[in-house]
Amino acid sequence: MATDWLGSIVSINCGDSLGVYQGRVSAVDQVSQTISLTRPFHNGVKCLVPEVTFRAGDITELKILEIPGPGENQHFGDLHQTELGPSGVGYQVGISQNGMGKLVKKPASSSSAPQNIPKRTDVKSQDVAISPQQQQCSKSYVDRHTESLSQSKSFRRRHNSWSSSSRHPNQATPKKSGLKNGQMKNKDDECFGDDIEEIPDTDFDFEGNLALFDKAAVFEEIDTYERRSGTRSRGIPNERPTRYRHDENILESEPIVYRRITVPHNVSKEFCTDSGLVVPSVSYELHKKLLSVAEKHGLTLERRLEMTGVCASQMALTLLGGPNRLNPKNVHQRPTVALLCGPHVKGAQGISCGRHLANHDVQVILFLPNFVKMLESITIELSLFSKTQGQQVSNLKALFPPADLPTSPVDLVINCLDCPENAFLRDQPWYKAAVAWANRNRAPVLSIDPPVHEGEQGIDAKWSLALGLPLPLGERAGRIYLCDIGLPQQVFQEVGISYHSPFGCKFVIPLHSA
Numbered sequence: 001m002a003t004d005w006l007g008s009i010v011s012i013n014c015g016d017s018l019g020v021y022q023g024r025v026s027a028v029d030q031v032s033q034t035i036s037l038t039r040p041f042h043n044g045v046k047c048l049v050p051e052v053t054f055r056a057g058d059i060t061e062l063k064i065l066e067i068p069g070p071g072e073n074q075h076f077g078d079l080h081q082t083e084l085g086p087s088g089v090g091y092q093v094g095i096s097q098n099g100m101g102k103l104v105k106k107p108a109s110s111s112s113a114p115q116n117i118p119k120r121t122d123v124k125s126q127d128v129a130i131s132p133q134q135q136q137c138s139k140s141y142v143d144r145h146t147e148s149l150s151q152s153k154s155f156r157r158r159h160n161s162w163s164s165s166s167r168h169p170n171q172a173t174p175k176k177s178g179l180k181n182g183q184m185k186n187k188d189d190e191c192f193g194d195d196i197e198e199i200p201d202t203d204f205d206f207e208g209n210l211a212l213f214d215k216a217a218v219f220e221e222i223d224t225y226e227r228r229s230g231t232r233s234r235g236i237p238n239e240r241p242t243r244y245r246h247d248e249n250i251l252e253s254e255p256i257v258y259r260r261i262t263v264p265h266n267v268s269k270e271f272c273t274d275s276g277l278v279v280p281s282v283s284y285e286l287h288k289k290l291l292s293v294a295e296k297h298g299l300t301l302e303r304r305l306e307m308t309g310v311c312a313s314q315m316a317l318t319l320l321g322g323p324n325r326l327n328p329k330n331v332h333q334r335p336t337v338a339l340l341c342g343p344h345v346k347g348a349q350g351i352s353c354g355r356h357l358a359n360h361d362v363q364v365i366l367f368l369p370n371f372v373k374m375l376e377s378i379t380i381e382l383s384l385f386s387k388t389q390g391q392q393v394s395n396l397k398a399l400f401p402p403a404d405l406p407t408s409p410v411d412l413v414i415n416c417l418d419c420p421e422n423a424f425l426r427d428q429p430w431y432k433a434a435v436a437w438a439n440r441n442r443a444p445v446l447s448i449d450p451p452v453h454e455g456e457q458g459i460d461a462k463w464s465l466a467l468g469l470p471l472p473l474g475e476r477a478g479r480i481y482l483c484d485i486g487l488p489q490q491v492f493q494e495v496g497i498s499y500h501s502p503f504g505c506k507f508v509i510p511l512h513s514a
Contacts (some may be wrong), residue, residue: 007068013061018044022053027429186446212370260500269472271511277502281472294491309352317506335411336363342417343371350416351381366392369430415459420451480511
Protein backbone atom coordinates (compact mmCIF):
# COMPACT_ATOMS: atom_id res chain seq x y z
CA MET A 1 0.00 0.00 0.00
CA ALA A 2 2.76 2.48 0.97
CA THR A 3 4.84 1.77 -2.11
CA ASP A 4 1.94 2.80 -4.35
CA TRP A 5 2.50 6.43 -3.42
CA LEU A 6 6.20 6.55 -4.26
CA GLY A 7 6.87 9.24 -6.86
CA SER A 8 3.75 11.20 -6.00
CA ILE A 9 4.03 14.94 -5.61
CA VAL A 10 2.62 16.00 -2.26
CA SER A 11 2.25 19.10 -0.11
CA ILE A 12 2.81 18.65 3.63
CA ASN A 13 1.66 21.31 6.08
CA CYS A 14 3.62 21.11 9.33
CA GLY A 15 1.92 24.02 11.07
CA ASP A 16 3.10 27.55 11.76
CA SER A 17 6.40 26.47 13.25
CA LEU A 18 7.73 24.40 10.31
CA GLY A 19 5.62 25.68 7.46
CA VAL A 20 4.60 23.95 4.22
CA TYR A 21 6.82 21.51 2.29
CA GLN A 22 6.31 20.26 -1.26
CA GLY A 23 8.18 17.53 -3.05
CA ARG A 24 8.11 14.04 -4.55
CA VAL A 25 7.66 11.08 -2.21
CA SER A 26 10.83 8.98 -2.11
CA ALA A 27 10.16 6.71 0.87
CA VAL A 28 7.32 5.75 3.24
CA ASP A 29 8.07 3.76 6.43
CA GLN A 30 4.99 2.45 8.18
CA VAL A 31 6.96 1.07 11.07
CA SER A 32 8.67 4.32 12.10
CA GLN A 33 5.74 6.41 10.83
CA THR A 34 7.92 8.62 8.52
CA ILE A 35 7.67 9.93 4.99
CA SER A 36 10.55 11.31 2.90
CA LEU A 37 10.43 13.90 0.11
CA THR A 38 13.15 14.38 -2.50
CA ARG A 39 14.07 17.80 -3.88
CA PRO A 40 11.76 19.53 -1.42
CA PHE A 41 10.47 23.09 -1.48
CA HIS A 42 9.95 24.94 1.80
CA ASN A 43 7.28 27.68 1.60
CA GLY A 44 7.86 27.96 -2.16
CA VAL A 45 11.70 28.13 -1.88
CA LYS A 46 13.85 25.16 -2.87
CA CYS A 47 15.64 23.59 0.07
CA LEU A 48 19.40 23.22 0.08
CA VAL A 49 19.21 19.60 1.28
CA PRO A 50 18.27 16.94 -1.32
CA GLU A 51 15.82 15.05 0.94
CA VAL A 52 13.63 15.80 3.95
CA THR A 53 11.99 13.21 6.28
CA PHE A 54 8.87 13.94 8.31
CA ARG A 55 7.36 12.07 11.28
CA ALA A 56 3.65 11.59 11.59
CA GLY A 57 3.57 13.83 14.66
CA ASP A 58 4.97 16.76 12.66
CA ILE A 59 2.36 16.58 9.90
CA THR A 60 -0.77 18.64 10.28
CA GLU A 61 -2.14 18.17 6.75
CA LEU A 62 -0.99 16.18 3.71
CA LYS A 63 -2.23 16.91 0.22
CA ILE A 64 -1.46 14.83 -2.87
CA LEU A 65 -0.91 17.09 -5.87
CA GLU A 66 0.01 14.55 -8.56
CA ILE A 67 -0.01 10.75 -8.81
CA PRO A 68 2.55 9.21 -11.17
CA GLY A 69 1.43 6.90 -13.97
CA PRO A 70 2.36 3.27 -14.30
CA GLY A 71 6.11 2.67 -14.44
CA GLU A 72 7.00 6.13 -13.14
CA ASN A 73 7.48 5.08 -9.54
CA GLN A 74 11.12 4.17 -10.09
CA HIS A 75 11.94 7.27 -12.10
CA PHE A 76 11.13 10.36 -10.14
CA GLY A 77 12.71 12.88 -12.53
CA ASP A 78 12.96 16.58 -11.85
CA LEU A 79 10.29 18.57 -10.23
CA HIS A 80 8.52 20.43 -13.04
CA GLN A 81 6.47 23.49 -12.05
CA THR A 82 4.82 21.66 -9.21
CA GLU A 83 5.09 24.61 -6.86
CA LEU A 84 2.46 26.40 -8.92
CA GLY A 85 -0.08 23.68 -8.26
CA PRO A 86 -0.31 21.49 -11.44
CA SER A 87 -3.60 20.11 -12.59
CA GLY A 88 -4.56 16.57 -11.72
CA VAL A 89 -6.38 14.54 -9.13
CA GLY A 90 -6.09 15.85 -5.59
CA TYR A 91 -6.14 13.76 -2.46
CA GLN A 92 -6.61 15.00 1.12
CA VAL A 93 -4.88 13.04 3.87
CA GLY A 94 -5.95 13.49 7.47
CA ILE A 95 -4.11 12.29 10.56
CA SER A 96 -5.92 9.71 12.65
CA GLN A 97 -5.46 9.08 16.32
CA ASN A 98 -3.08 6.19 15.76
CA GLY A 99 -0.77 8.35 13.67
CA MET A 100 -1.62 6.74 10.30
CA GLY A 101 -2.71 8.80 7.37
CA LYS A 102 -6.23 8.50 6.10
CA LEU A 103 -6.65 9.00 2.34
CA VAL A 104 -9.65 10.98 1.16
CA LYS A 105 -10.22 11.51 -2.57
CA LYS A 106 -11.09 15.01 -3.73
CA PRO A 107 -12.86 15.89 -6.94
CA ALA A 108 -10.57 16.78 -9.84
CA SER A 109 -10.22 20.47 -10.62
CA SER A 110 -10.16 22.10 -13.99
CA SER A 111 -6.91 21.87 -15.93
CA SER A 112 -6.89 25.61 -16.53
CA ALA A 113 -7.42 26.64 -12.93
CA PRO A 114 -4.30 26.49 -10.69
CA GLN A 115 -4.41 24.51 -7.50
CA ASN A 116 -4.23 26.65 -4.40
CA ILE A 117 -2.02 25.53 -1.57
CA PRO A 118 -4.24 25.00 1.47
CA LYS A 119 -4.00 27.50 4.27
CA ARG A 120 -2.09 26.60 7.37
CA THR A 121 -4.11 25.26 10.23
CA ASP A 122 -3.32 25.12 13.87
CA VAL A 123 -1.99 21.81 15.08
CA LYS A 124 -4.10 22.09 18.19
CA SER A 125 -7.28 21.95 16.12
CA GLN A 126 -6.39 18.49 14.78
CA ASP A 127 -7.38 15.38 16.65
CA VAL A 128 -3.86 13.94 16.88
CA ALA A 129 -2.46 11.79 19.66
CA ILE A 130 1.32 12.38 19.88
CA SER A 131 3.43 10.53 22.37
CA PRO A 132 6.19 12.28 24.34
CA GLN A 133 8.77 10.18 22.49
CA GLN A 134 7.42 11.40 19.12
CA GLN A 135 7.51 15.01 20.32
CA GLN A 136 11.16 14.64 21.39
CA CYS A 137 12.14 13.06 18.06
CA SER A 138 10.31 15.76 16.13
CA LYS A 139 12.05 18.53 18.06
CA SER A 140 15.44 16.87 17.57
CA TYR A 141 14.87 16.60 13.83
CA VAL A 142 13.76 20.22 13.52
CA ASP A 143 16.91 21.39 15.34
CA ARG A 144 19.18 19.30 13.10
CA HIS A 145 17.38 20.50 9.97
CA THR A 146 17.62 24.17 11.01
CA GLU A 147 21.34 23.84 11.80
CA SER A 148 21.94 22.18 8.41
CA LEU A 149 20.17 25.02 6.60
CA SER A 150 22.22 27.67 8.50
CA GLN A 151 25.54 25.96 7.70
CA SER A 152 24.65 25.58 4.04
CA LYS A 153 23.75 29.28 3.69
CA SER A 154 26.95 30.37 5.50
CA PHE A 155 29.14 28.21 3.25
CA ARG A 156 27.39 29.51 0.15
CA ARG A 157 27.99 33.15 1.16
CA ARG A 158 31.70 32.48 1.79
CA HIS A 159 32.06 30.75 -1.55
CA ASN A 160 30.34 33.59 -3.43
CA SER A 161 32.57 36.17 -1.71
CA TRP A 162 35.74 34.21 -2.58
CA SER A 163 34.61 33.63 -6.14
CA SER A 164 33.85 37.31 -6.82
CA SER A 165 37.13 38.56 -5.27
CA SER A 166 39.37 36.05 -7.05
CA ARG A 167 37.82 36.52 -10.48
CA HIS A 168 40.01 38.41 -12.98
CA PRO A 169 38.76 41.91 -13.90
CA ASN A 170 38.57 41.00 -17.61
CA GLN A 171 36.84 37.70 -16.88
CA ALA A 172 33.17 37.88 -17.64
CA THR A 173 30.79 37.14 -14.81
CA PRO A 174 28.92 33.90 -15.51
CA LYS A 175 25.32 34.58 -16.35
CA LYS A 176 22.64 32.69 -14.52
CA SER A 177 20.82 30.36 -16.80
CA GLY A 178 17.13 29.93 -16.46
CA LEU A 179 15.22 26.95 -17.77
CA LYS A 180 17.26 24.45 -19.70
CA ASN A 181 15.39 21.80 -21.73
CA GLY A 182 12.30 22.54 -19.68
CA GLN A 183 14.08 21.89 -16.38
CA MET A 184 15.47 24.29 -13.84
CA LYS A 185 19.26 24.20 -13.55
CA ASN A 186 20.60 23.06 -10.26
CA LYS A 187 21.58 26.07 -8.16
CA ASP A 188 24.42 24.14 -6.58
CA ASP A 189 26.04 23.67 -9.96
CA GLU A 190 25.46 27.33 -10.76
CA CYS A 191 27.15 28.44 -7.54
CA PHE A 192 29.95 25.89 -7.21
CA GLY A 193 30.45 24.98 -10.87
CA ASP A 194 33.40 27.33 -11.59
CA ASP A 195 36.70 25.62 -12.30
CA ILE A 196 39.31 26.93 -9.85
CA GLU A 197 42.20 26.01 -12.15
CA GLU A 198 40.96 28.41 -14.84
CA ILE A 199 41.22 31.49 -12.60
CA PRO A 200 44.34 33.49 -13.67
CA ASP A 201 46.92 34.24 -11.01
CA THR A 202 48.39 37.37 -12.68
CA ASP A 203 47.39 40.94 -11.76
CA PHE A 204 45.50 43.10 -14.21
CA ASP A 205 47.71 45.57 -16.08
CA PHE A 206 45.86 48.87 -15.57
CA GLU A 207 48.64 51.05 -17.02
CA GLY A 208 48.92 48.94 -20.15
CA ASN A 209 45.18 49.06 -20.81
CA LEU A 210 45.06 52.81 -20.08
CA ALA A 211 47.89 53.42 -22.56
CA LEU A 212 45.79 51.83 -25.31
CA PHE A 213 43.38 54.81 -25.11
CA ASP A 214 44.79 57.99 -26.68
CA LYS A 215 42.62 60.70 -25.15
CA ALA A 216 44.18 63.59 -27.09
CA ALA A 217 43.74 61.80 -30.41
CA VAL A 218 40.08 61.06 -29.70
CA PHE A 219 39.34 64.68 -28.78
CA GLU A 220 41.20 65.91 -31.85
CA GLU A 221 39.15 63.58 -34.02
CA ILE A 222 35.92 64.89 -32.45
CA ASP A 223 37.04 68.48 -32.96
CA THR A 224 37.97 67.84 -36.59
CA TYR A 225 34.62 66.23 -37.28
CA GLU A 226 32.73 69.13 -35.71
CA ARG A 227 34.65 71.69 -37.76
CA ARG A 228 33.99 69.84 -41.00
CA SER A 229 30.31 69.26 -40.32
CA GLY A 230 29.75 72.79 -39.02
CA THR A 231 28.27 71.58 -35.74
CA ARG A 232 29.69 72.43 -32.36
CA SER A 233 28.99 70.72 -29.09
CA ARG A 234 28.55 72.51 -25.78
CA GLY A 235 32.16 73.63 -25.51
CA ILE A 236 35.33 72.30 -27.06
CA PRO A 237 36.59 69.20 -25.21
CA ASN A 238 39.84 70.89 -24.17
CA GLU A 239 38.13 74.16 -23.19
CA ARG A 240 36.60 74.60 -19.75
CA PRO A 241 33.35 76.53 -19.37
CA THR A 242 33.50 79.98 -17.85
CA ARG A 243 33.03 80.04 -14.09
CA TYR A 244 31.59 83.05 -12.32
CA ARG A 245 32.04 84.30 -8.79
CA HIS A 246 29.05 84.90 -6.55
CA ASP A 247 29.35 88.67 -7.12
CA GLU A 248 29.79 88.57 -10.90
CA ASN A 249 27.07 89.27 -13.43
CA ILE A 250 26.36 86.28 -15.68
CA LEU A 251 24.59 88.44 -18.27
CA GLU A 252 26.62 89.62 -21.22
CA SER A 253 27.76 93.24 -20.94
CA GLU A 254 29.80 95.66 -22.98
CA PRO A 255 33.55 95.04 -23.30
CA ILE A 256 35.59 96.48 -20.45
CA VAL A 257 37.56 99.62 -21.32
CA TYR A 258 40.70 99.83 -19.21
CA ARG A 259 42.10 103.05 -20.71
CA ARG A 260 39.64 105.67 -19.50
CA ILE A 261 42.08 108.55 -18.98
CA THR A 262 43.88 110.24 -21.85
CA VAL A 263 46.19 113.25 -21.66
CA PRO A 264 46.98 115.78 -24.42
CA HIS A 265 50.75 115.16 -24.43
CA ASN A 266 52.99 112.15 -24.81
CA VAL A 267 52.99 110.00 -21.73
CA SER A 268 56.42 109.22 -20.35
CA LYS A 269 55.18 106.73 -17.78
CA GLU A 270 51.94 104.82 -17.15
CA PHE A 271 50.52 103.14 -14.09
CA CYS A 272 47.68 100.72 -13.52
CA THR A 273 45.34 100.09 -10.59
CA ASP A 274 44.50 96.82 -8.89
CA SER A 275 41.48 96.43 -11.18
CA GLY A 276 43.61 96.93 -14.32
CA LEU A 277 42.64 100.54 -15.16
CA VAL A 278 45.41 102.51 -16.85
CA VAL A 279 46.39 105.79 -15.20
CA PRO A 280 48.83 107.93 -17.25
CA SER A 281 51.30 110.30 -15.67
CA VAL A 282 51.20 114.04 -16.35
CA SER A 283 53.93 116.63 -16.50
CA TYR A 284 54.53 119.02 -13.63
CA GLU A 285 53.32 121.96 -15.76
CA LEU A 286 50.05 120.22 -16.66
CA HIS A 287 49.49 119.21 -13.04
CA LYS A 288 50.08 122.81 -11.89
CA LYS A 289 47.64 124.07 -14.53
CA LEU A 290 45.03 121.52 -13.40
CA LEU A 291 45.19 122.79 -9.79
CA SER A 292 45.01 126.41 -10.97
CA VAL A 293 41.82 125.77 -13.02
CA ALA A 294 40.25 123.94 -10.06
CA GLU A 295 41.02 126.89 -7.77
CA LYS A 296 39.41 129.22 -10.29
CA HIS A 297 36.19 127.15 -10.16
CA GLY A 298 36.03 127.27 -6.35
CA LEU A 299 38.27 124.46 -5.17
CA THR A 300 40.38 126.80 -3.10
CA LEU A 301 43.76 126.06 -1.58
CA GLU A 302 42.20 125.62 1.88
CA ARG A 303 39.87 122.90 0.54
CA ARG A 304 42.71 121.20 -1.26
CA LEU A 305 44.86 121.25 1.87
CA GLU A 306 42.05 119.69 3.89
CA MET A 307 41.44 116.90 1.35
CA THR A 308 45.16 116.20 1.09
CA GLY A 309 45.51 116.07 4.88
CA VAL A 310 42.58 113.66 5.24
CA CYS A 311 43.81 111.28 2.52
CA ALA A 312 47.41 111.38 3.74
CA SER A 313 46.36 110.75 7.36
CA GLN A 314 44.18 107.79 6.29
CA MET A 315 47.13 106.26 4.47
CA ALA A 316 49.45 106.92 7.42
CA LEU A 317 47.01 105.32 9.87
CA THR A 318 46.88 102.25 7.66
CA LEU A 319 50.66 102.06 7.50
CA LEU A 320 50.85 102.35 11.30
CA GLY A 321 48.72 99.21 11.72
CA GLY A 322 45.15 100.41 11.42
CA PRO A 323 42.69 98.89 13.93
CA ASN A 324 45.23 96.33 15.12
CA ARG A 325 47.47 99.10 16.51
CA LEU A 326 44.99 101.86 17.24
CA ASN A 327 42.49 100.39 19.69
CA PRO A 328 41.70 100.95 23.39
CA LYS A 329 43.75 97.91 24.43
CA ASN A 330 46.96 99.46 23.05
CA VAL A 331 46.85 102.87 24.73
CA HIS A 332 50.32 102.14 26.17
CA GLN A 333 51.71 101.71 22.62
CA ARG A 334 50.78 104.96 20.95
CA PRO A 335 52.51 105.24 17.55
CA THR A 336 54.95 108.09 17.03
CA VAL A 337 55.19 110.02 13.77
CA ALA A 338 57.88 112.55 12.89
CA LEU A 339 56.63 115.17 10.43
CA LEU A 340 59.29 117.10 8.47
CA CYS A 341 57.79 120.18 6.73
CA GLY A 342 59.23 123.08 4.73
CA PRO A 343 57.97 126.70 4.59
CA HIS A 344 55.80 126.24 1.45
CA VAL A 345 52.44 124.85 0.30
CA LYS A 346 53.67 121.26 0.43
CA GLY A 347 54.68 121.87 4.04
CA ALA A 348 51.15 123.14 4.75
CA GLN A 349 49.81 119.85 3.38
CA GLY A 350 52.00 117.97 5.86
CA ILE A 351 50.81 120.14 8.78
CA SER A 352 47.19 119.37 7.85
CA CYS A 353 48.03 115.66 7.83
CA GLY A 354 49.69 115.96 11.25
CA ARG A 355 46.58 117.62 12.71
CA HIS A 356 44.36 114.74 11.61
CA LEU A 357 46.85 112.17 12.94
CA ALA A 358 46.94 113.94 16.33
CA ASN A 359 43.15 113.84 16.43
CA HIS A 360 43.37 110.02 16.10
CA ASP A 361 45.54 109.67 19.21
CA VAL A 362 48.85 109.49 17.34
CA GLN A 363 51.88 111.14 18.93
CA VAL A 364 52.97 113.69 16.31
CA ILE A 365 56.26 115.64 16.38
CA LEU A 366 56.23 118.45 13.81
CA PHE A 367 59.49 119.95 12.58
CA LEU A 368 59.17 123.36 10.87
CA PRO A 369 62.03 125.88 10.63
CA ASN A 370 61.57 129.42 11.93
CA PHE A 371 60.99 132.16 9.37
CA VAL A 372 60.20 135.82 9.89
CA LYS A 373 57.33 135.71 7.41
CA MET A 374 55.27 132.59 6.74
CA LEU A 375 52.66 131.85 4.08
CA GLU A 376 49.10 132.49 5.14
CA SER A 377 48.15 128.84 4.56
CA ILE A 378 50.97 127.69 6.85
CA THR A 379 49.96 130.19 9.53
CA ILE A 380 46.37 128.91 9.48
CA GLU A 381 47.41 125.25 9.62
CA LEU A 382 49.86 125.93 12.47
CA SER A 383 47.13 127.68 14.42
CA LEU A 384 44.89 124.63 14.09
CA PHE A 385 47.74 122.19 14.86
CA SER A 386 48.55 124.05 18.07
CA LYS A 387 45.10 123.15 19.41
CA THR A 388 46.01 119.44 19.34
CA GLN A 389 48.33 117.42 21.58
CA GLY A 390 51.02 117.43 18.87
CA GLN A 391 54.49 118.82 19.53
CA GLN A 392 56.14 121.45 17.31
CA VAL A 393 59.89 122.00 17.18
CA SER A 394 62.10 124.15 14.97
CA ASN A 395 65.52 122.79 15.94
CA LEU A 396 66.63 119.21 15.45
CA LYS A 397 68.74 119.35 18.62
CA ALA A 398 65.67 120.32 20.56
CA LEU A 399 63.75 117.58 18.81
CA PHE A 400 66.25 114.84 19.58
CA PRO A 401 68.88 115.97 22.07
CA PRO A 402 71.82 113.60 22.42
CA ALA A 403 70.89 112.76 25.99
CA ASP A 404 67.27 111.93 25.02
CA LEU A 405 67.94 110.27 21.67
CA PRO A 406 65.63 107.24 21.46
CA THR A 407 67.25 103.83 21.13
CA SER A 408 64.58 102.74 18.65
CA PRO A 409 63.37 104.73 15.64
CA VAL A 410 59.97 106.34 15.35
CA ASP A 411 57.14 104.43 13.71
CA LEU A 412 56.87 106.65 10.63
CA VAL A 413 58.54 109.67 9.03
CA ILE A 414 56.43 111.91 6.77
CA ASN A 415 58.50 114.01 4.38
CA CYS A 416 57.18 117.36 3.13
CA LEU A 417 60.52 119.21 2.81
CA ASP A 418 60.96 119.25 -0.99
CA CYS A 419 59.38 121.73 -3.39
CA PRO A 420 60.44 122.31 -7.05
CA GLU A 421 59.71 126.04 -6.80
CA ASN A 422 61.99 126.55 -3.78
CA ALA A 423 65.17 124.78 -4.81
CA PHE A 424 67.35 127.21 -2.80
CA LEU A 425 66.02 125.73 0.44
CA ARG A 426 68.07 122.57 -0.08
CA ASP A 427 71.21 124.60 0.74
CA GLN A 428 69.92 125.70 4.13
CA PRO A 429 71.50 124.14 7.25
CA TRP A 430 68.16 123.09 8.72
CA TYR A 431 67.31 121.23 5.50
CA LYS A 432 70.60 119.35 5.45
CA ALA A 433 70.27 118.47 9.13
CA ALA A 434 66.73 117.17 8.65
CA VAL A 435 67.74 115.07 5.64
CA ALA A 436 70.73 113.65 7.50
CA TRP A 437 68.61 112.68 10.50
CA ALA A 438 65.93 111.04 8.34
CA ASN A 439 68.51 109.02 6.41
CA ARG A 440 70.13 107.83 9.65
CA ASN A 441 66.83 106.88 11.17
CA ARG A 442 65.60 103.37 10.38
CA ALA A 443 61.93 104.34 10.27
CA PRO A 444 60.05 104.05 6.93
CA VAL A 445 59.40 107.29 5.06
CA LEU A 446 56.15 108.50 3.44
CA SER A 447 56.52 111.42 0.98
CA ILE A 448 53.49 113.61 0.22
CA ASP A 449 53.42 115.07 -3.30
CA PRO A 450 57.15 114.55 -4.02
CA PRO A 451 58.93 116.37 -6.91
CA VAL A 452 59.48 114.75 -10.30
CA HIS A 453 63.28 114.81 -10.55
CA GLU A 454 65.17 112.50 -8.27
CA GLY A 455 67.84 115.16 -7.74
CA GLU A 456 65.27 117.29 -5.97
CA GLN A 457 64.53 114.54 -3.42
CA GLY A 458 66.81 114.56 -0.42
CA ILE A 459 65.23 111.55 1.36
CA ASP A 460 64.55 108.13 -0.13
CA ALA A 461 60.91 107.20 0.44
CA LYS A 462 59.25 103.83 0.85
CA TRP A 463 55.85 105.21 -0.17
CA SER A 464 54.81 108.33 -2.09
CA LEU A 465 51.35 109.89 -2.28
CA ALA A 466 50.40 111.70 -5.52
CA LEU A 467 47.48 114.15 -5.82
CA GLY A 468 44.81 113.85 -8.53
CA LEU A 469 47.06 112.39 -11.25
CA PRO A 470 50.58 111.00 -10.72
CA LEU A 471 53.79 112.58 -11.88
CA PRO A 472 56.42 110.42 -13.66
CA LEU A 473 58.20 109.61 -10.40
CA GLY A 474 61.41 107.61 -10.26
CA GLU A 475 62.58 104.70 -8.14
CA ARG A 476 63.49 106.89 -5.14
CA ALA A 477 59.80 107.62 -4.68
CA GLY A 478 59.14 104.01 -3.66
CA ARG A 479 55.68 102.61 -4.12
CA ILE A 480 53.21 105.09 -5.62
CA TYR A 481 49.74 105.80 -4.21
CA LEU A 482 47.14 108.15 -5.65
CA CYS A 483 44.60 110.16 -3.65
CA ASP A 484 41.39 111.86 -4.75
CA ILE A 485 41.40 115.57 -3.80
CA GLY A 486 37.94 116.26 -5.27
CA LEU A 487 38.73 117.65 -8.72
CA PRO A 488 35.53 117.75 -10.85
CA GLN A 489 35.49 116.04 -14.24
CA GLN A 490 34.87 119.31 -16.08
CA VAL A 491 38.12 120.72 -14.65
CA PHE A 492 40.02 117.87 -16.33
CA GLN A 493 38.23 118.57 -19.61
CA GLU A 494 39.23 122.25 -19.56
CA VAL A 495 42.92 121.31 -19.51
CA GLY A 496 42.43 118.74 -22.30
CA ILE A 497 42.32 115.55 -20.17
CA SER A 498 39.64 112.93 -20.86
CA TYR A 499 39.02 111.68 -17.35
CA HIS A 500 37.05 108.88 -15.72
CA SER A 501 37.60 108.31 -12.02
CA PRO A 502 39.78 105.22 -11.25
CA PHE A 503 39.16 105.36 -7.48
CA GLY A 504 35.96 103.32 -7.28
CA CYS A 505 34.87 103.16 -3.62
CA LYS A 506 38.18 104.41 -2.19
CA PHE A 507 39.93 107.75 -1.80
CA VAL A 508 43.48 106.32 -1.82
CA ILE A 509 44.48 103.56 -4.26
CA PRO A 510 47.84 101.91 -5.03
CA LEU A 511 49.42 102.27 -8.46
CA HIS A 512 51.63 99.74 -10.21
CA SER A 513 54.08 100.30 -13.02
CA ALA A 514 52.50 99.28 -16.32
